[in-house]
Amino acid sequence: MNILVLGSGGREHTIVWKFKNSANVKQIFCIPGNGGIEEDAICEPSIKLSEFDKILQFVKDKKIDIVFVGPEQPSVEGIKDYLSSYGISVFSPTKEQALLEGSKIFAKNFMQKYNIPTADFVIANDYDTAKVLIKEIFKKYPDGIVIKADGLAAGKGVVVCDTIDEAENVIYEMMVKKIFKSSGEKIVIERKLKGIEMSLIAFCDGETILPLTHSQDHKQIYDYDRGPNTGGMGAYSPLPFISKNLEKKINDQILNNFILGIKDSGLGYCGVIYFGLMIENLAKENEQPYVLEFNCRFGDPETQVILPLVNNDLTEITIATLNKELKKIKLSFSDKYACCVVLASLGYPGEYETGKEISGLDRAKEFPNVLIFHAGTKKVDNKFLTSGGRVLGVVGLGDTLKAAIETSYKAVDVINFANKYHRKDIGQKGLKLLC
Ligand code: AMP
Ligand code: GLY
Numbered sequence: 001m002n003i004l005v006l007g008s009g010g011r012e013h014t015i016v017w018k019f020k021n022s023a024n025v026k027q028i029f030c031i032p033g034n035g036g037i038e039e040d041a042i043c044e045p046s047i048k049l050s051e052f053d054k055i056l057q058f059v060k061d062k063k064i065d066i067v068f069v070g071p072e073q074p075s076v077e078g079i080k081d082y083l084s085s086y087g088i089s090v091f092s093p094t095k096e097q098a099l100l101e102g103s104k105i106f107a108k109n110f111m112q113k114y115n116i117p118t119a120d121f122v123i124a125n126d127y128d129t130a131k132v133l134i135k136e137i138f139k140k141y142p143d144g145i146v147i148k149a150d151g152l153a154a155g156k157g158v159v160v161c162d163t164i165d166e167a168e169n170v171i172y173e174m175m176v177k178k179i180f181k182s183s184g185e186k187i188v189i190e191r192k193l194k195g196i197e198m199s200l201i202a203f204c205d206g207e208t209i210l211p212l213t214h215s216q217d218h219k220q221i222y223d224y225d226r227g228p229n230t231g232g233m234g235a236y237s238p239l240p241f242i243s244k245n246l247e248k249k250i251n252d253q254i255l256n257n258f259i260l261g262i263k264d265s266g267l268g269y270c271g272v273i274y275f276g277l278m279i280e281n282l283a284k285e286n287e288q289p290y291v292l293e294f295n296c297r298f299g300d301p302e303t304q305v306i307l308p309l310v311n312n313d314l315t316e317i318t319i320a321t322l323n324k325e326l327k328k329i330k331l332s333f334s335d336k337y338a339c340c341v342v343l344a345s346l347g348y349p350g351e352y353e354t355g356k357e358i359s360g361l362d363r364a365k366e367f368p369n370v371l372i373f374h375a376g377t378k379k380v381d382n383k384f385l386t387s388g389g390r391v392l393g394v395v396g397l398g399d400t401l402k403a404a405i406e407t408s409y410k411a412v413d414v415i416n417f418a419n420k421y422h423r424k425d426i427g428q429k430g431l432k433l434l435c
Contacts, residue, residue, distance in 0.1 A: 001315060002063055004029045005041065006049055006079075007070025009231075010342070010375035010393040011300035015070060015314070016041045017373065018307045024315040029062055031055060035384050036374020036392075049074050052082045059088055066091060066318060072297045075271070076102040076152060091318050093271045093296045097262075100273070100294040104148045104157075104188045107294050114261030117253050118291045119146070119278075121190035127175040130187060134167040137189050144192035149174055151183030155231065158293075160192055193290055195280040196433070198239055199302045200250065202275075203317055206268040208326040209255050210317075213238040213309055213333055215302040216430065221349060223425040230349040231390055234426030236339040237305040240401055241433040243287070246279065250289050270321060272298050282433070304373050304393040305338035336369075337404040339427045340395045341412050345376070346419035348389035356417040358384040358391070364411040369397040369404075372411070386417055401430050 001024050005016050013036050019025050020040050033043030047054045049071070059067060067083060069075055069092035078095035092098075099106040111118040122137060124130035137145045147170045149157030157180055161167040167189075174184030202211040215237035221227040254275060262269045274295035281287045298306075307314070311332040320329045345352035358377065361384060365372055373395065376388015394415065396407030405427040412422060 001025055001065040002027045002029065003315070004031065004059060004062070004064040004067045005070060006031055006055070006067065006074055008032050008034050008037070009070070009300050010373040010390065011298050011303040012070040013037050013040070013373040013375070014303045014307050014393075015068060015298070017371070018310070018314040019068075022313045022315040024313065027062075029058075029064065031058065034374050035377035035379040035387070036372070038379055050077065052079055055079070056083060056086060056088070059083065065089065066322070068092075068318065069271075070297065072098065072101050072152070072295060075296050080270075089322050091271055091322060093269055097267055097269050097271075098296040101296040102152055103150055104293070105150045105186060108188055108190075110261055110265070110267075111291055114257045114264070115253070116257045116261070116291055117289060119190040119193050121188050123186065123188055124171075125186050127171060130171045130175060130189070131168070133189050134171060135164065137191070138164055138167070141191045143194070146190050146192050147171060147174070148188040148190070149180045149184040150186040150188065151180065153180040153183045155229065156180070157183060193278040193280055193292070195278045196282050196429075197292070198277050198279065199235075199299050200254075200275040200277055201299060201302060201306060202255065202273050203321050203326060204259075204262075204269045204271065204273050205321045205324045205326040206262060206270060207259070207324055209259050209273070210326055210329060210331050211255060212306045212331070214242060215239070215299070215305055217299065217302055218423060218426055221344075221423075223423050228349055230344070232299070232301045233342045233344065233423045234340055235299075235301045235305045236337065236401060236404065236427040236430055237302070237309060238337065240430055241283065243283065246282075246287055246289065249287075250277070254289060254291060271296060274299050274302075301340045301342055301393050304340040304371075304395050308338050308371055308395060308397060309334045309336065334397075336397045336399060337401045338395055338397050339401070339404040339408045340373075340393045341408045341422050341426045342375070342390050343392045343394065343412065343415065343417075344390050344421045345386050345388070346421055348421070352389045353419060354385070354387050356386045356419070358386060358415065358417045360415040363414050364394065367407070367411050369407050370411040371395040371397070372415075391417070391420075401427055405431075
């Protein structure tokens with residue numbers, strides 16, 4: 001089979017790598033790709049992910065059998081609907097299904113209707129209503145509230161507010177100044193939850209949902225979760241602190257109700273569904289998972305630690321999902337742990353440097369139990385240069401979480417570029433919670 005992967009980050013490099021290990025794959029293509037993906041796939045950097053007509057032509061020219069969509073934007077914009085109308089197999093939810101990520105209001109209403117635990121919320125469709133509602137919600141939940149722009153906002157549309165003044169400022173920016181354009185015209189206002197965050201990612205064909213190992217992202221730029229949010233500075237999997245009780249609640253209340261919901265509503269679903277979870281009262285009798293968000297795609301950098309632990313062939317899972325035959329697949333996982341440390345450019349997540357030469361990649365690759373996934377790199381004259389905020393994901397595998405962390409940091413130490421930045425505490429939360 002010829003596979004086309006859409007996207008350019010560490011997540012897409014991992015997906016390409018996993019397809020490369022499949023016996024069923026003849027050639028892998030990637031649009032637009034990056035410097036590292038070029039080593040594993042034939043890349044076409046001149047096509048933009050919004051240029052559906054050019055992607056269609058590429059699919060025809062290269063005789064692509066399956067298009068696998070990495071990021072959310074093409075799914076939310078309807079790439080599946082467009083390419084499917086030409087008879088092409090696309091691993092992605094439809095535009096309507098992708099509303100689970102593309103509209104927070106749609107997602108919250110879906111969760112409420114199908115009893116999927118989520119933070120108590122209200123919706124405001126205009127600024128005057130929002131001004132009244134934030135006060136009401138604060139009265140009910142004085143510990144804080146969260147304001148969410150309805151539409152996609154490049155990961156910046158969710159603000160946790162501890163005071164009314166902060167909340168007033170946020171709704172003014174979103175609804176009057178329209179900093180997120182139409183994405184912020186309507187908002188969700190909800191209770192601030194307190195606890196431990198985790199990601200659960202699953203394949204879903206509309207009938208069956210098959211979860212992968214759970215993982216934990218590290219969203220903030222500095223150690224111990226300080227500083228502004230980023231796309232994700234590292235991850236590890238599986239989480240060593242998930243009890244049988246919690247696992248059962250996640251299955252019964254979240255995964256099962258999700259399937260019931262997509263069937264009952266007629267929404268259906270095809271692709272990967274990501275549940276961003278908050279666990280309140282972890283390890284106590286009343287521990288409770290809540291869904292913070294759905295994403296209609298794999299997480300980044302969660303994918304870098306999850307896919308290396310999947311024993312199954314990705315092509316087989318992909319085909320089974322497309323054919324609604326996931327119930328025939330039995331997923332199996334390595335009993336190892338994985339830890340991914342993201343190397344970033346100076347300045348990220350603000351304005352950052354680019355064009356720095358990267359050294360040590362060949363040496364790091366030779367380390368046992370190390371995988372290197374490229375994100376913001378490009379290849380020029382046989383050298384890798386930095387070209388993005390998040391540059392590389394360095395993955396270590398080990399028999400324990402501690403061993404996986406140590407392995408990834410050993411490899412991190414031999415990779416260099418000017419002003420390389422990374423967090424030093426990836427996975428430490430997992431070790432602490434283990435005690
Ligand atoms: P979302 O895009 O909805 O996942 O929100 C992004 C981040 O905001 C999450 O990863 C959480 O850290 C935080 N967040 C979202 N909703 C809540 C909530 N109800 N309570 C506390 N934190 C939240
Ligand atoms: N790692 C968070 C995300 O992919 O949305």
